[in-house]
Amino acid sequence: MSNLITALHIGASGIYTNQTGVQVTGNNITNANTTGYSKQTANVTSSSSLTQGGLIYGTGSTVNTIDRSGDIFITKQLVAQSAVYGEYEASSSPLADIEAILSISENSLSSDIDNFFDALETLSTNPAGTTERQSVIQEAEDLASHFQEIEQQLGDVIKGINSSIESEIPELNDQLQQIADFNKAIMITETASGNANTLRDQRDLLVQHVSETCGCSMYSDENGMTCLQLEGGLPLVTGPAASILSVNQIDGLSQITLSSGQSSFTLEGASFGGSLAGLLSVRDEIIPQYQNNLDQLAYVIATEVNTLHATGITLNGNAATDLFTLTASSSPTANAWDNAAASITVNFDDTSLLATSTTGETGDNSLTLAIADLRDTAIINGSTLTEEYARIAADVGLQVSSNKDKLTSNTELLNTISDKRDSECGVSSEEEMLLLIQYQSGYEAAANYLSVIKEMIDQIMTI
Amino acid sequence: MIRTNDLSAYRTLQYNMSKTSSSLNQLYVKTSTGQQVDKASDAPSLVRTIITGRSDIIVGERYIENCKHVQNSLSTAETAIDSMIDLLDRAKEIAVAAANDSLSQSDRDSYTDEVIQLEENLLDLANMQADGKYIFAGYNDQVEPFSGSPVVYNGTGDHQEIEISSGIRVAKNITGSELFVSPVDIFTTLTELKSALQGGNTTTISSQLTSIEDAAEQVRRQQNFLGNTSARMDDIIAVHESSLLLVNEKLSQAEDADLTEVLSEVSKLELSLEATMQVTSRVSSLSLFDYL
Numbered sequence: 001m002s003n004l005i006t007a008l009h010i011g012a013s014g015i016y017t018n019q020t021g022v023q024v025t026g027n028n029i030t031n032a033n034t035t036g037y038s039k040q041t042a043n044v045t046s047s048s049s050l051t052q053g054g055l056i057y058g059t060g061s062t063v064n065t066i067d068r069s070g071d072i073f074i075t076k077q078l079v080a081q082s083a084v085y086g087e088y089e090a091s092s093s094p095l096a097d098i099e100a101i102l103s104i105s106e107n108s109l110s111s112d113i114d115n116f117f118d119a120l121e122t123l124s125t126n127p128a129g130t131t132e133r134q135s136v137i138q139e140a141e142d143l144a145s146h147f148q149e150i151e152q153q154l155g156d157v158i159k160g161i162n163s164s165i166e167s168e169i170p171e172l173n174d175q176l177q178q179i180a181d182f183n184k185a186i187m188i189t190e191t192a193s194g195n196a197n198t199l200r201d202q203r204d205l206l207v208q209h210v211s212e213t214c215g216c217s218m219y220s221d222e223n224g225m226t227c228l229q230l231e232g233g234l235p236l237v238t239g240p241a242a243s244i245l246s247v248n249q250i251d252g253l254s255q256i257t258l259s260s261g262q263s264s265f266t267l268e269g270a271s272f273g274g275s276l277a278g279l280l281s282v283r284d285e286i287i288p289q290y291q292n293n294l295d296q297l298a299y300v301i302a303t304e305v306n307t308l309h310a311t312g313i314t315l316n317g318n319a320a321t322d323l324f325t326l327t328a329s330s331s332p333t334a335n336a337w338d339n340a341a342a343s344i345t346v347n348f349d350d351t352s353l354l355a356t357s358t359t360g361e362t363g364d365n366s367l368t369l370a371i372a373d374l375r376d377t378a379i380i381n382g383s384t385l386t387e388e389y390a391r392i393a394a395d396v397g398l399q400v401s402s403n404k405d406k407l408t409s410n411t412e413l414l415n416t417i418s419d420k421r422d423s424e425c426g427v428s429s430e431e432e433m434l435l436l437i438q439y440q441s442g443y444e445a446a447a448n449y450l451s452v453i454k455e456m457i458d459q460i461m462t463i
Numbered sequence: 464m465i466r467t468n469d470l471s472a473y474r475t476l477q478y479n480m481s482k483t484s485s486s487l488n489q490l491y492v493k494t495s496t497g498q499q500v501d502k503a504s505d506a507p508s509l510v511r512t513i514i515t516g517r518s519d520i521i522v523g524e525r526y527i528e529n530c531k532h533v534q535n536s537l538s539t540a541e542t543a544i545d546s547m548i549d550l551l552d553r554a555k556e557i558a559v560a561a562a563n564d565s566l567s568q569s570d571r572d573s574y575t576d577e578v579i580q581l582e583e584n585l586l587d588l589a590n591m592q593a594d595g596k597y598i599f600a601g602y603n604d605q606v607e608p609f610s611g612s613p614v615v616y617n618g619t620g621d622h623q624e625i626e627i628s629s630g631i632r633v634a635k636n637i638t639g640s641e642l643f644v645s646p647v648d649i650f651t652t653l654t655e656l657k658s659a660l661q662g663g664n665t666t667t668i669s670s671q672l673t674s675i676e677d678a679a680e681q682v683r684r685q686q687n688f689l690g691n692t693s694a695r696m697d698d699i700i701a702v703h704e705s706s707l708l709l710v711n712e713k714l715s716q717a718e719d720a721d722l723t724e725v726l727s728e729v730s731k732l733e734l735s736l737e738a739t740m741q742v743t744s745r746v747s748s749l750s751l752f753d754y755l
Binding site for chain 2: 032033071099100102103104106108110111113115118122124125126128264357359361362363364365366369372373375376386387389390391393394395396397398399400401404410411412415418422423424426427428429431432433434437452455
């Protein structure tokens with residue numbers, strides 16, 4: 001009798017085990033499309049055995065744990081690749097803006113340079129002509145205002161990057177805090193009972209997001225808590241504590257500071273990976289380089305033209321002034337050309353102040369010819385002015401196309417790793433259906449077994 | 464074994480579909496604009512060709528304009544020179560006719576009147592204006608270059624040069640001094656002819672023939688120069704025109720879309736997009752669920 005009762009318990013364990021299996025499978029099926037979800041498996045073991053009358057009996061089955069599939073190597077790959085992807089993804093938009101500003105269209109800066117010199121050529125055919133003089137001054141003004149416009153637009157791109165950075169930081173802080181909270185929650189849950197599978201899934205997903213934003217590496221501490229640090233080693237999350245990032249504007253640029261405990265660090269672009277690295281490198285390296293190029297271009301045009309023009313005599317017989325004015329940067333360490341593109345203007349709009357000669361005679365066009373010759377002279381970095389602009393525009397084009405290529409290949413790589421993760425940890429509906437059939441038939445068998453035992457007990461009871 | 468599942472299948476399909484449709488969209492734009500290179504990143508290596516090409520076109524067209532400007536300017540001078548040659552021919556005829564001993568002084572006096580008329584005509588020609596400017600004044604083109612008695616030159620000896628090709632300049636004017644004054648002063652020549660006629664000495668009159676001939680020679684030299692320059696301008700215009708053709712062709716090769724190529728690429732991508740769409744709709748059509 002006592003053995004039949006044990007057998008009843010064995011049958012019941014089969015029912016429970018298969019029920020749990022169905023439950024786990026159901027959870028998997030319903031989460032098949034949940035981002036970051038890892039497939040769970042009921043880990044069925046046989047229950048501890050009983051010794052009776054010198055025999056060792058099994059006592060059925062039990063679901064020991066519900067395991068979560070996972071591969072720490074793939075997770076780390078995903079975290080690292082997200083950072084690379086984030087970097088190129090974030091820089092693609094400001095780079096496209098720069099490309100549009102330094103365009104190669106028919107209205108680009110180079111056409112303004114061409115038009116200015118063309119107006120001088122026209123003036124040389126009629127040096128005293130008011131219309132021709134007016135047109136030179138007009139083209140010079142167009143050229144100067146195009147420089148200023150470009151400078152202004154590049155400044156707008158910088159502002160846009162600043163506000164992107166400012167909007168990333170609160171979300172990043174939130175994510176870091178959540179990871180730290182999950183660390184605590186996972187430890188509490190797992191100390192009390194079983195595996196905190198869902199919490200771990202959510203934490204891994206957050207780590208991937210954080211890495212896409214700022215690039216980080218992860219490791220587990222002795223308590224199994226996930227710790228994150230920036231590439232340079234500065235801590236983002238240490239066990240249950242999250243660092244706090246803050247932004248403030250210094251000289252018109254958003255500066256990021258990391259506070260961890262009592263210490264705080266000012267972070268440069270190189271400290272980060274991910275989208276922050278992409279944004280900061282465009283803002284702090286790429287744009288300043290083009291600004292410098294344009295400043296040089298504006299400076300060379302203005303000073304070369306001025307040097308010649310100032311040797312002239314106007315129609316009124318007075319010594320000529322500069323055609324262009326520049327305001328030099330106030331910084332003592334600045335280059336001579338700094339601030340040129342932002343400040344270039346035309347000095348006068350009175351056509352009689354334009355000098356075409358060094359004699360002041362009405363038919364003398366020699367100075368105009370000399371100024372027009374600047375167009376074909378290699379006066380900037382061994383090139384002519386339009387060649388220099390072409391070099392700058394081609395350089396922007398290269399940056400954009402190389403970023404685009406890198407973004408494509410890294411998106412594909414990220415997809416490949418995600419596929420690998422899904423292959424390892426994702427839910428396959430077909431597989432789950434098979435498991436469902438398996439558990440269903442297991443349940444059926446256990447139920448049949450129970451009814452047999454019941455009959456046997458009944459028979460005994462009727463004796 | 465690699466387990467595949469719907470999530471990664473959908474991810475791959477979605478990625479490929481958006482990649483194909485964005486490439487397709489770019490091709491549509493190329494077809495509608497007709498431009499292969501719209502942004503620098505489309506072909507960074509062609510940027511220099513495009514920008515310097517556009518610049519070369521502006522410059523080339525300006526050089527052609529300048530050549531024509533030189534021709535126009537010189538042809539105005541040429542009408543004056545043609546009149547001068549007629550004028551000097553007439554002076555020569557007068558000198559030859561008046562050197563005849565059988566002529567009476569009153570005949571010579573009427574020749575004198577004609578020479579005075581010629582002097583006035585010459586002065587008018589020397590002070591000829593075009594577009595409000597004195598054409599034989601050098602740089603000083605807004606002040607009458609010849610005036611006074613005897614007539615003196617107030618202009619400058621400068622040539623207004625015009626750039627007709629990179630680094631090449633030609634003079635668009637003849638100065639009053641080289642045409643009228645130096646080495647032969649044509650005004651003096653006429654004045655001397657006039658006084659010889661008034662003096663009535665046939666030997667003195669006929670001796671004027673040499674200096675009239677020298678004066679005519681001086682004018683013809685400038686006429687030849689004009690003709691040569693004008694012909695040279697035609698040559699240079701032809702050179703610029705053919706190089707403009709080349710630049711335009713090069714620019715078009717760099718910049719313009721080859722429509723045949725783009726369209727065949729469009730149909731290729733459309734086919735691939737359609738295939739991706741068909742496959743997408745079938746991804747979950749085969750399922751174990753159907754057999755349960």
